[in-house]
Amino acid sequence: MTAREKKFLIGGGTTAILIIGYYLVTTYTPGLSDTGTSVEIKRRTLLQHREIVSQEGIYRSRAEQYRQRLQQMTALLLPGDNPSIAGAELQKILKDMADRSGVEINRRTIQREQKLQGGIVKISVNIETNCEPDQLVQFLAAVENYEKRLVVDELMINAFRIQRRYQARPNLTVSGYIRVPEPKPETRSAG
Numbered sequence: 339m340t341a342r343e344k345k346f347l348i349g350g351g352t353t354a355i356l357i358i359g360y361y362l363v364t365t366y367t368p369g370l371s372d373t374g375t376s377v378e379i380k381r382r383t384l385l386q387h388r389e390i391v392s393q394e395g396i397y398r399s400r401a402e403q404y405r406q407r408l409q410q411m412t413a414l415l416l417p418g419d420n421p422s423i424a425g426a427e428l429q430k431i432l433k434d435m436a437d438r439s440g441v442e443i444n445r446r447t448i449q450r451e452q453k454l455q456g457g458i459v460k461i462s463v464n465i466e467t468n469c470e471p472d473q474l475v476q477f478l479a480a481v482e483n484y485e486k487r488l489v490v491d492e493l494m495i496n497a498f499r500i501q502r503r504y505q506a507r508p509n510l511t512v513s514g515y516i517r518v519p520e521p522k523p524e525t526r527s528a529g
Contacts, residue, residue, distance in 0.1 A: 419519060420516075425448040432481075435484070446466075460513050465510050490511070
């Protein structure tokens with residue numbers, strides 16, 4: 339091999355090594371080859387954040403609407419935060435409604451309370467009545483139109499024939515709702 343061929347091979351080998359080294363360095367070193375894409379990703383993220391910030395007023399108005407709606411729904415709950423007191427109050431309310439509509443209550447039983455989500459407790463009272471159909475309709479209308487949220491969960495009507503006329507003996511389960519405070523977690527002292 340001549341000296342000229344040796345120089346040509348050394349120069350070509352060096353160039354090939356430099357090209358391969360450049361591709362290896364740019365491929366395996368983060369941040370060198372993807373600076374353009376990194377800037378583009380950051381620009382898109384910045385635009386998304388800017389869009390979210392521009393919608394702040396919409397989210398504030400929605401939050402205010404939800405607060406007002408929550409207050410309206412809370413106003414429909416029975417007063418108090420004790421299930422046994424609320425059950426007694428519900429019995430009194432149902433007794434007053436029954437007296438106004440002419441329904442005779444034979445038996446009242448407070449059912450076991452049910453805990454729902456959000457600190458809401460469902461209070462139910464089962465009542466056994468004796469009445470005419472039109473009196474029952476008046477009583478159910480009074481329950482439905484009461485200022486607080488009352489729900490007839492169950493209605494079972496038994497009819498008996500007594501001296502050429504039918505006597506209705508409805509059995510109803512009426513429920514109301516209260517809000518109870520969330521129990522605070524107990525903190526244990528060290529020692």
